[in-house]
Amino acid sequence: MHVIDVMPPLREGEILPPIAETELARWIALSRVPGLGCVNFKKLAEYFDDTTEAFSAPAEALAKIQGLDPNVIDGLRHFSAWAEIEAEVRRAAKAGIKIVPFTDPIYPARLRSIADPPPVLYVKGEIRNQDERAVAVVGSRSASDYGRRVARDLCWGLASLGFTVVSGMARGIDGAAHEAALNAGGRTLAVLGSGVDRAYPPEHDKLYQRISESGAVISEFPLGTGPVPFNFPVRNRLISGLSLGVVVVEATEKSGSLITASLALEQGREVFAVPGEAGASRSRGTHQLIRQGARLVETVNDIVEEIAPQLCAPKQNAESAPRRALPEHLGDEFQKVFALFQEQSLQIDEVIERSGCSPSRISEILLELELLGYIKQLPGKKYRVED
């Protein structure tokens, strides 16, 4: 990680204000240039090796970029709010908030791939590599007891299987989702529609602390940004952008969660929806999603089955080992279970019987082996060694 949160010394003969010469400041500035939204930013990012060159590039070079809004060229030329950026960098450092530019290795790769990624992320807590295996779980602020229960069950399950739970830290479903992931000892990321330096809503103050200690609170908005309604739909593209798929637990017909679901579809993410009783107003949105093709979710398996193929299995060198050995660190149970597959394919029930492990433990081990690319699931809950 090379998060840039200190100011480099001035260079000799400098003409711009010093702050404009630091790389981080220029990244932050890219998120504030008038007329330069995240879609134009992505175009710059694809054109320049170092996007921050855009500030010093000749206008003719910029004019060549396909589809770039011409106002952006002016905006870049005349950007002058460097003092504010300097103040923000100092404020972030003081509050233990990282400012992560688009090209930083900890900037999530999946988010980097969307059409309108933010130039910088403000992060309270820590984003880890394992957070690439993320699933978003979102839903109504005015959740029912049923919805909260399902959110808890699904997120506990996802976290236990090693998935990071992404949500929006809102009241209702979002809060229940983060909490369940934390209670399962798992990872969770909260994406805010306000600045990352304040807990919103205020009653989630403790939850905000817990998330920033065992996961991360993330925002693209400058520190101090209030919870302006307009920001929430914008924020939703990050929730889906960070995730392999989005699970909508409860949603009325006009719920913001439906926006997240359609953004997810645009981004090529899986969309899942939890059913409820016919006539339940909080399930009307999820039923609509299911009619439109979202996968109906009852248990965590319904989610995992669908996203497992997206998780890259490490490709084995065909010549080196017709039967791979498991790395030692996986422990004895894994070795024992994996050994069962050396001669044959097996059904899950047979694995349980022969291993002597509990069904739930076997489910975990098999999933892990599958995700790591050591075994492969066949139809009918059968598994064999991956070749």
Added chain:
Amino acid sequence: MHVIDVMPPLREGEILPPIAETELARWIALSRVPGLGCVNFKKLAEYFDDTTEAFSAPAEALAKIQGLDPNVIDGLRHFSAWAEIEAEVRRAAKAGIKIVPFTDPIYPARLRSIADPPPVLYVKGEIRNQDERAVAVVGSRSASDYGRRVARDLCWGLASLGFTVVSGMARGIDGAAHEAALNAGGRTLAVLGSGVDRAYPPEHDKLYQRISESGAVISEFPLGTGPVPFNFPVRNRLISGLSLGVVVVEATEKSGSLITASLALEQGREVFAVPGEAGASRSRGTHQLIRQGARLVETVNDIVEEIAPQLCAPKQNAESAPRRALPEHLGDEFQKVFALFQEQSLQIDEVIERSGCSPSRISEILLELELLGYIKQLPGKKYRVED
């Protein structure tokens, strides 16, 4: 209707036993010839103008029928149970039960089109032309209060819109479906897995009476047939065969309703399923259906929207009238609403506002006009005159 339930007099010089010479008896016999199931029957029916000729056709003619099981030829040659058939015909006449052959005009056309239609139907009550507009509503015998409530709401709605509700008269969802249709003053057909001369299950004795008075109880099984478990899945193909679509309200993972649903798919019928809460065992089957592509149903509109295109709109003669007049018997409200469309297409809200009728009444009128082919629905709940 030419239901044949009396014996014609003997003809001179007859050599077969007299009963074998009546048309009805031969139809019944087609359902009892050993080796001659309903699939082979359909082949005979497609080959002969009068299927009952099969009894007197030369073996060489029968041998030419593509895919006909050779045992059938022997079975037809040696069929001799005419006395039993005679007894059954008398018994049916006494009990007021009609025996309806495949070619009878009251034999439902939609059922006639399936791959394995029964040669005769036993009918207690009356099948009407309007029963071609039928929707099946089925589900668990051990229904929940929720399931029963949804079944009642949907069937009340279907019956009120003029659809005939088809079901299996079983405990639980089926019973609730028939009752709601009757209570709405509508039509309902019960298809039994036992003989039509006995109410099964016994606690549905009163329901059986009501259905046979305001609809029909139907079976393909001989009178006196007991409720043998094997008969129920066989019977299910008639439930779907009679209907435009099948709605499964509640079903466990091994429910017979799932058989009905897959038969419905094979027959090209629409399949609908009602969602429930994640984790509810009685919704596991319906959730499975939805995952497999069944349409999720919350209200009766979800059903009607899907099957409306299947209902034949009477084709207008293009030259005779660019704007058709409604038949007078439809009444003033219909005339008023239809008149609104003479100049323009309208959204449902506009129709409500301009007509002064209640939203629910307008929904009924628009649906009826659509089904009759006077108006056409466009995307976005808009309607225009059908041309």
